[in-house]
Amino acid sequence: MKKTHILGIIIIALAIGIIISTAGDASSYVSFTQAAEMAQSGENDGVHVVGKLTKDPQGQITNMVYQPQIDPNHFEFTLVDNENRTQKVVYNAPKPQDFDRSEQVVVIGSMDGDHFRADKILLKCPSKYQENKLETKEYEAKKATM
Numbered sequence: 001m002k003k004t005h006i007l008g009i010i011i012i013a014l015a016i017g018i019i020i021s022t023a024g025d026a027s028s029y030v031s032f033t034q035a036a037e038m039a040q041s042g043e044n045d046g047v048h049v050v051g052k053l054t055k056d057p058q059g060q061i062t063n064m065v066y067q068p069q070i071d072p073n074h075f076e077f078t079l080v081d082n083e084n085r086t087q088k089v090v091y092n093a094p095k096p097q098d099f100d101r102s103e104q105v106v107v108i109g110s111m112d113g114d115h116f117r118a119d120k121i122l123l124k125c126p127s128k129y130q131e132n133k134l135e136t137k138e139y140e141a142k143k144a145t146m
Helices: 003-024 032-040
Strands: 048-054 075-081 086-091 105-112 117-127 134-140
Touching: 032 048, 032 105, 086 105
Parallel strands: 086 117
Antiparallel strands: 048 075, 048 105, 075 086, 105 117, 117 134
């Protein structure tokens, strides 16, 4: 065999290895009910939950707790998933910049007792450049090092 053939086979093998390793890290979209069931069965990997924020009649977000003077890395809010289950979400990082403008929120994390612990938040906000378009922004909580 030629050296180029061997090199090609090695590159293809590496690509297959990378694809297989990242497929194992892929998470799925679930409801809060499914996330709780998965946590009880020991499948506590990161799952995606899509939902909307709870708002009052004036359009203000309700049940949101963020006190940066006390703890800037603790943010709580309530999210309603696609099955209309309301769940408290805890995000151990600062409140994302455009959180108040978001139409839809995707939280990535796992159930932790009575709340959902979010490691990442994806916000779907109205685009400031085009009408009727949603803009997606991603925020990630930094892992604590000890």
